[in-house]
Amino acid sequence: EDQVxxxxxxxxxxxxxxxxxxxxxxxxxxxGLFWYRQDPGKGPEFLFTLYSAGEEKEKxxxxxxxxxxxxxxxxxxxxxxDSATYLCxxxxxxxxxxxxxxxxxxxxxxx
Amino acid sequence: NAxxxxxxxxxxxKTGQSMTLQCAxxxxxxSMYWYRQDPGMGLRLIYYSxxxxxxxxxxxxxxxxxxxxxxxxxxxRLESAAPSQTSVYFCASxxxxxxxxxxxSGTRLTVV
Numbered sequence: 001e002d003q004v005x006x007x008x009x010x011x012x013x014x015x016x017x018x019x020x021x022x023x024x025x026x027x028x029x030x031x032g033l034f035w036y037r038q039d040p041g042k043g044p045e046f047l048f049t050l051y052s053a054g055e056e057k058e059k060x061x062x063x064x065x066x067x068x069x070x071x072x073x074x075x076x077x078x079x080x081x082d083s084a085t086y087l088c089x090x091x092x093x094x095x096x097x098x099x100x101x102x103x104x105x106x107x108x109x110x111x
Numbered sequence: 112n113a114x115x116x117x118x119x120x121x122x123x124x125k126t127g128q129s130m131t132l133q134c135a136x137x138x139x140x141x142s143m144y145w146y147r148q149d150p151g152m153g154l155r156l157i158y159y160s161x162x163x164x165x166x167x168x169x170x171x172x173x174x175x176x177x178x179x180x181x182x183x184x185x186x187x188r189l190e191s192a193a194p195s196q197t198s199v200y201f202c203a204s205x206x207x208x209x210x211x212x213x214x215x216s217g218t219r220l221t222v223v
Contacts, residue, residue: 101154
């Protein structure tokens with residue numbers, strides 16, 4: 001069964017303390033892996049798409065990487081404004097158009 | 112630069128009432144989606160429209176209907192609301208389904 005698991009469920013960091021969020025997936029064939037950020041009371045905001053193992057993408061303090069089994073979202077020197085829930089989703093190569101979503105990692109960055 | 116606009120933002124319904132959630136996008140995207148988000152369940156796809164004139168069921172379509180009115184607009188209708196439909200509803204769009212989605216700000220629906 002296709003599945004996406006994110007860990008940890010919650011993470012609390014001090015400002016400037018770098019860390020990584022994990023998204024592990026089990027699908028019959030990967031067509032794309034997506035990272036989103038969601039602030040309380042708002043819709044998810046698209047961050048990155050990764051299409052093949054070895055691919056990396058960066059945006060400000062965020063860097064996403066992809067292997068055949070998992071993706072990492074690395075956060076370098078985070079700031080309080082990076083506090084949010086980070087969602088991972090996978091598009092199965094064999095599936096029609098339905099993303100498989102993880103439950104997210106809730107990140108809190110203390111000043 | 113509106114992106115995806117959803118109305119209303121909040122709604123309280125009584126069991127058995129009907130309502131339509133409206134969604135419009137101004138990015139000329141082909142695909143549009145309706146999701147619901149519940150604590151501990153994550154985002155679940157209700158219906159989607161791959162292109163103007165087509166609609167398909169997602170994971171949790173029971174109790175809902177949709178209409179892709181034109182390329183810009185995709186509405187979600189609850190014909191007879193039930194307490195189990197209390198949720199936050201998000202509309203999203205994408206140029207093609209392999210690209211990232213743009214989400215609206217959501218509708219918080221409570222059915223009493």
